[in-house]
Amino acid sequence: MSNANQQAVARYKNNFLKEVEERVEEGHWVKMCMQCGVCAGSCPLGPAWEHTPQKIFMMIRAGKRDEVLQSDSMWMCTSCYNCIARCPRKLPITHIMHGLANYAHRLGIAPKGQPTREFATMFWKNLTKRGRTNELMLTLNLYFANGIGPGIQTAMNMQKIGLGMVLAGRLNPMEIFGGHSVKDLKGFHAVLAKAKEIEDRKKGFAS
Amino acid sequence: MAKKEYAFYPGCSSQAKSSAANYLTSVNTMCEKLDIKLNEIPDWNCCGASIGYAEGGELPRLAINARNFAIAEQQLPGQDIVATCAACWLGARESKERLDHTAQLMQETNEALAAAGLKYEGKVAVRHMVEVLIEDLGYDAIKAPVVKPLEGLKIAGYVGCQTNRPFGIAGESFENPKYLDKFIEVLGGEPLEKYEQKVACCGGALAFSEPEKSQKQIRDIVESALDHKAELIVTPCPLCQANVEVYQSEINRKHGTNFAVPVVYYSQLMAVAYGSSAKDAGLNGQLIRTEALEKIANK
Numbered sequence A: 001m002s003n004a005n006q007q008a009v010a011r012y013k014n015n016f017l018k019e020v021e022e023r024v025e026e027g028h029w030v031k032m033c034m035q036c037g038v039c040a041g042s043c044p045l046g047p048a049w050e051h052t053p054q055k056i057f058m059m060i061r062a063g064k065r066d067e068v069l070q071s072d073s074m075w076m077c078t079s080c081y082n083c084i085a086r087c088p089r090k091l092p093i094t095h096i097m098h099g100l101a102n103y104a105h106r107l108g109i110a111p112k113g114q115p116t117r118e119f120a121t122m123f124w125k126n127l128t129k130r131g132r133t134n135e136l137m138l139t140l141n142l143y144f145a146n147g148i149g150p151g152i153q154t155a156m157n158m159q160k161i162g163l164g165m166v167l168a169g170r171l172n173p174m175e176i177f178g179g180h181s182v183k184d185l186k187g188f189h190a191v192l193a194k195a196k197e198i199e200d201r202k203k204g205f206a207s
Numbered sequence B: 001m002a003k004k005e006y007a008f009y010p011g012c013s014s015q016a017k018s019s020a021a022n023y024l025t026s027v028n029t030m031c032e033k034l035d036i037k038l039n040e041i042p043d044w045n046c047c048g049a050s051i052g053y054a055e056g057g058e059l060p061r062l063a064i065n066a067r068n069f070a071i072a073e074q075q076l077p078g079q080d081i082v083a084t085c086a087a088c089w090l091g092a093r094e095s096k097e098r099l100d101h102t103a104q105l106m107q108e109t110n111e112a113l114a115a116a117g118l119k120y121e122g123k124v125a126v127r128h129m130v131e132v133l134i135e136d137l138g139y140d141a142i143k144a145p146v147v148k149p150l151e152g153l154k155i156a157g158y159v160g161c162q163t164n165r166p167f168g169i170a171g172e173s174f175e176n177p178k179y180l181d182k183f184i185e186v187l188g189g190e191p192l193e194k195y196e197q198k199v200a201c202c203g204g205a206l207a208f209s210e211p212e213k214s215q216k217q218i219r220d221i222v223e224s225a226l227d228h229k230a231e232l233i234v235t236p237c238p239l240c241q242a243n244v245e246v247y248q249s250e251i252n253r254k255h256g257t258n259f260a261v262p263v264v265y266y267s268q269l270m271a272v273a274y275g276s277s278a279k280d281a282g283l284n285g286q287l288i289r290t291e292a293l294e295k296i297a298n299k
Helices: A003-012 A016-023 A027-032 A038-042 A053-061 A065-069 A082-086 A093-107 A115-130 A135-143 A148-157 A159-167 A173-177 A185-203 B021-034 B059-075 B086-101 B103-116 B129-137 B139-143 B179-186 B211-227 B238-246 B248-255 B266-273 B291-297
Strands: B004-009 B036-040 B081-083 B126-128 B154-157 B232-235 B263-265
Touching (some): A016 A027, A016 A053, A016 A093, A038 A082, A082 A093, A115 A185, A148 A159, A185 B103, B004 B059, B004 B129, B059 B081, B059 B086, B086 B103, B086 B238, B211 B232, B238 B248
Parallel strands (some): B081 B126, B232 B263
16 A cells, blocks of 8 residues: 555545545535436446446545545546536536546555556556657557557457558557657646646645 | 638647548648638647546646647737647636636646746637637538538437537537537538437547447447438547547447448538548548548549
8 A cells, every 4th residue: 555545544534525625636526416316327337337426425425435446436437528517516527536536546546457547547658758649659558558468469459440540541650659749848848747746745645 | 811810729639640630631621611720839738638637637637738728828819729629628628717717726737837937827718619610600601612512411410528518519408419410401411300329428538448338339329320321420529530430340340230330520521512622621531431422522
């Protein structure tokens, strides 16, 4: 368990709601939930959630810290915003789910090997490297995330699609040598580093 | 001089040889015909997309979006930012809203921007190309340049999520937005009267991490279009376009189906109806070729 997680447990003791309100993006909205369940019924991946957003909100209030943060529920969010559009109390549910996922991820207690967690991490590293997404490397890293064997299998299955994209001018094999980039990369990285420093200090991730 | 000028935010997928390169081609053609001038935001960066949250958190995402705003305010003053990608628009607009309404986040973001000598003033507006078409030009202006109406073409207007929720297009409903159908209509095509999957989610970024779950969504979106005899699907979102087009062959391979429904952008429909070549409409960028549109373009 990470140091940041131990510190958070010690700081908030059994008050998980307070922890979420103070440290999770848009977490101060949680207590506004009236348990109607419209979010749960509106989610395109609803059946795949171990705990629906409605249940997550109640679990937070009940202090079920491990059960919430270690769940892979929030990682099922496709960012379709149906829950936000339909919530009668106008809770920013999508953002709270993203915030919970981010918090669990940064504390190091989110499920290991969770595919969306891995892909999301990969995506952020990819885009921050040069300031713009390198779609070829993103695809290759994803295929080979589970090692060379399964990677080759996935690549073989997707070969026709990949080749089709190249022929249609929508995937560039040359991106393996770098690809698109912002020009002021130094400035871009300086902005990012400063933002991360402030965020880490605020949310207790700073070591 | 062009009638309207905007600070253009094309986004990663619209770059040369990227997954929505054909979107940009057709947007450029469409804008030329409509006398819209797009000035690319110099040295813009990625918006963080909808999946950036896990590692990126809140402030880093706000800061990279604010970097684009600051550059646009400084170098293209007075021009609204216009994004063509649904996720870019959403990421940017969400960031703007959060910053403009939260003094602390605004101050912290500007502290981060100062590291690159930038400052976000909170002035610039963030809009989607569809908003520009509807609000600044209007349906009559969209119709005016039509020389090759899309006669007899039945088209499913697949709106999807991110241009529709949570902000959406002013005056439209979340559950049954009509603007894509109206585009089809003024271009001379035939929109579907009913399309159950119009605002369904294609799985978004989870197409990569949860392929089975996402492909189930895509299958429904394609099947519903076919149920209503649509010949092609049109969308305003690059990820919807790519997911719904690209994975049809995977669904066929796994389930023995035989889907091959072309999926195009609204801007491609416009480019063709405005008399452009198939190439200028980006039709050579389709994985599933759209013969019906090519035929009209080559007429």
